[in-house]
Amino acid sequence: MAGESQKWILMATARAPTNIAVIKYWGKRDENLILPINDSISITLDPDHLSATTTVAVSPSFEKDRMWLNGKEIPLSGGRYQNCLRELRSRAGDFEDENRGIQIKKEGWNKLHFHIASYNNFPTAAGLASSAAGFACLVFSLAKLMNVKEELGQLSAIARQGSGSACRSLYGGFVKWTMGNEMSGRDSKAVQLANETHWEDLIIIVAVVSSRQKETSSTSGMRESVETSSLIQHRAKVVVPSRILQMEEAIRNRNFSSFARLTCADSNQFHAVCLDTSPPIFYMNDTSHRHDFCHRYLFIWRFKGKTQVAYTFDAGPNAVLIAPNRKVASSLLQRLLFYFPPGPDNELNSYILGDKTILQEAGIESLNHIEALKPPPEAKDKVPSQRFAGDVSYFICTRSGKGPEVLMEEEHALISSQTGLPK
Numbered sequence: 001m002a003g004e005s006q007k008w009i010l011m012a013t014a015r016a017p018t019n020i021a022v023i024k025y026w027g028k029r030d031e032n033l034i035l036p037i038n039d040s041i042s043i044t045l046d047p048d049h050l051s052a053t054t055t056v057a058v059s060p061s062f063e064k065d066r067m068w069l070n071g072k073e074i075p076l077s078g079g080r081y082q083n084c085l086r087e088l089r090s091r092a093g094d095f096e097d098e099n100r101g102i103q104i105k106k107e108g109w110n111k112l113h114f115h116i117a118s119y120n121n122f123p124t125a126a127g128l129a130s131s132a133a134g135f136a137c138l139v140f141s142l143a144k145l146m147n148v149k150e151e152l153g154q155l156s157a158i159a160r161q162g163s164g165s166a167c168r169s170l171y172g173g174f175v176k177w178t179m180g181n182e183m184s185g186r187d188s189k190a191v192q193l194a195n196e197t198h199w200e201d202l203i204i205i206v207a208v209v210s211s212r213q214k215e216t217s218s219t220s221g222m223r224e225s226v227e228t229s230s231l232i233q234h235r236a237k238v239v240v241p242s243r244i245l246q247m248e249e250a251i252r253n254r255n256f257s258s259f260a261r262l263t264c265a266d267s268n269q270f271h272a273v274c275l276d277t278s279p280p281i282f283y284m285n286d287t288s289h290r291h292d293f294c295h296r297y298l299f300i301w302r303f304k305g306k307t308q309v310a311y312t313f314d315a316g317p318n319a320v321l322i323a324p325n326r327k328v329a330s331s332l333l334q335r336l337l338f339y340f341p342p343g344p345d346n347e348l349n350s351y352i353l354g355d356k357t358i359l360q361e362a363g364i365e366s367l368n369h370i371e372a373l374k375p376p377p378e379a380k381d382k383v384p385s386q387r388f389a390g391d392v393s394y395f396i397c398t399r400s401g402k403g404p405e406v407l408m409e410e411e412h413a414l415i416s417s418q419t420g421l422p423k
């Protein structure tokens with residue numbers, strides 16, 4: 001380590017996406033290493049719309065490891081953070097910056113402390129996979145800072161130890177988490193099935209029903225399911241293995257009806273397992289069920305049994321709706337806005353986030369246009385044309401996106417290079 005100046009601060013900043021599972025991970029066989037009981041598949045979401053940005057800093061002047069999440073200091077003492085830090089420290093490489101007189105030997109990283117600041121551009125702990133983006137970003141940015149020379153697959157196995165679903169956020173596009181067999185967990189890691197350009201037509205609309213933190217975390221929910229549900233074993237051993245093969249094929253061939261059928265079925269079964277848990281876990285609320293209701297009546301009936309929109313719900317009430325193309329997405333958005341118009345205090349700009357061009361394609365440029373929307377023609381007498389103003393907090397229009405990336409420009413850094421504290 002450089003003896004001259006003890007004042008230097010070395011930093012790295014990265015951004016990592018969230019992902020939404022279309023074949024769900026639910027249940028662990030090892031709680032500490034976070035090893036799952038089944039494979040899962042997800043779509044990585046566009047980081048412009050849903051991502052974590054993390055700056056990691058190291059300096060001989062830091063006295064302990066510290067972390068700030070969304071501006072608030074949080075303890076880093078938890079086992080999950082500690083496991084990731086330990087794994088990364090053990091793989092750190094030598095680092096040298098001659099100009100600044102910084103030299104850190106492999107072993108030297110053990111004696112240095114980190115300051116970590118992270119920010120999510122979407123609600124934390126509300127069933128939108130903030131832990132996935134967060135741990136993927138933490139591991140990716142620390143690996144850059146510490147010169148860890150592991151391939152992404154091995155980094156994904158480290159991120160997995162922060163939060164299972166985080167391993168899938170190390171890649172863009174379509175990603176499979178293979179459960180693996182080894183006791184060490186080395187082979188329980190993510191692999192990319194296809195990158196984000198493979199199926200660019202897909203449009204994803206997230207209806208954020210409630211951004212309040214949920215009552216049962218995924219971690220404790222799945223633990224209770226493993227302990228008490230009999231359905232979960234059948235799901236893990238029989239249903240998921242065959243669904244994984246079918247889903248891989250659907251993604252490979254861009255077969256939307258097969259993709260949608262599997263996605264909806266798997267979401268339903270995941271929530272069925274939650275209901276089969278004792279005491280039962282309810283992640284969805286009335287608004288979530290209305291989405292399903294709309295889906296069923298508007299789309300399956302309208303297109304004579306051919307599924308036009310896929311839905312999936314994670315461990316929270318938010319609906320994630322996937323349309324095969326922009327045309328269907330814009331008619332979906334019209335229908336969503338008909339049933340779920342903004343509440344009285346909303347602006348259009350803050351009600352539809354993400355890719356707003358779909359809104360233009362749907363012909364909606366103002367709140368008046370939403371008010372003037374007619375009941376969807378297919379509704380007729382089958383669906384009451386009741387509107388649920390204010391039930392949805394906001395919608396995010398997005399698509400499949402790229403994996404983590406380093407942000408080089410100083411302006412992205414969340415920590416001051418002068419003080420080593422959050423800006």
Ligand SMILES: Nc1ncnc2c1ncn2[C@@H]1O[C@H](COP(=O)(O)OP(=O)(O)OP(=O)(O)O)[C@@H](O)[C@H]1O
Nearest residue numbers: 052118124125126127128129130131134217218315
């Ligand atoms: N940017 C981040 N950096 C590091 N850790 C984070 C970050 N964002 C979230 N986390 C961690 O993840 C926790 C939230 O995880 P939790 O599983 O409860 O919610 P979620 O990931 O938003 O929802 P779900 O996983 O059910 O979709 C936070 O309390 C924090 O420990």
Ligand SMILES: C[C@@](O)(CCOP(=O)(O)OP(=O)(O)O)CC(=O)O
Nearest residue numbers: 021024025163164165218219314315
């Ligand atoms: C419903 C899910 O989103 C569950 C995600 O669970 P987490 O990855 O948050 O759980 P831990 O591994 O305990 O941190 C399904 C999925 O993403 O596959």
